[in-house]
Amino acid sequence: MPELPEVEVVRRGLVTHARGRRLTGIEVCDERIFRRARHVCAPLESAIGARITEVARRGKYLWLPLPDSRALVMHLGMSGQILANPSDAVRPRHTRVQFLLDDGGRIDFVDQRTFGACWVSECEPTVDGQPAGEGTSSAMIPIPLAHIGRDVCDPALNRDTAARRMRQARRPIKAVLLDQTIVSGIGNIYADEALHAATIHPLRWASGLSCARLRDLLLVASEVMARALAQGGTSFDDLYVDIAGHPGYFQRELAIYGRTSQPCLSCGYPIERLIVAGRGTHVCPRCQPPPARSRARGRGA
DNA sequence: CGCTCTACCTGTGTGC
């Protein structure tokens, strides 16, 4: 569920609620929180005693820098929430980890579908020497996140380079947008929104698009993200809420995602639903002309 | 090597 805008809303919530606080306790309520952990260098409890100095984000990953070039890494998966609660509040259903703060507050990592993760890793320098992501001036990034590309809103993202890399992929453009290793932060909702705004059909081969078109797509995607962030993100249900439990409002402004059979806001043509890269995909076939032969397309190019 | 597909979970909505 959470894509870049939703994760950024959570990050900002953590900054206002937890920055400057010291972690006084960590209780693991469900070991499955570690199932997707990678490059673990120490138990989660080793973060007890650390002061939260910043909350960093790259794409959909969050991390808290720890002493000795380590970091507490978090990913919300499909259904993860980070909620601020008083330490004596009832434990929410599906709570996986609880962090106690020195001001009497508590941070609950809640995750219905258990695709989320939380663990401690070591950090390494970024390849380009630039700050690792939003919310940090450090050029150190957790090792398991080093393969994640800079996100669409990162000022250090080079759109020319990214567009060239995207163009090398012999895959549908939507599959490339969902691939977090080239450019990160885009998930299923905003991929559909960005492609519609850029009038590109999701099944078009990335290699068949010009670099200029791809650069424009990345720019459009960052603009959609910025608008969603201003609305607090997209909430279809209570699975996505901010750290205080409030939903976002961008679902009211979605132009295409979830609007199957409804008229396109640009041309009125009914929006169609198809499967691309294994994901439900929404498209206006009039605004986003399909590729000449969307099906049989082998190694031609 | 590069790409597609599935598994990993719990919950909800829909159609019979």
Added chain:
DNA sequence: TGCACACAGGTAGAGC
């Protein structure tokens, strides 16, 4: 009302 099934915001790994 109950049951079976499809589907849901993500990712890594298996398999081709």
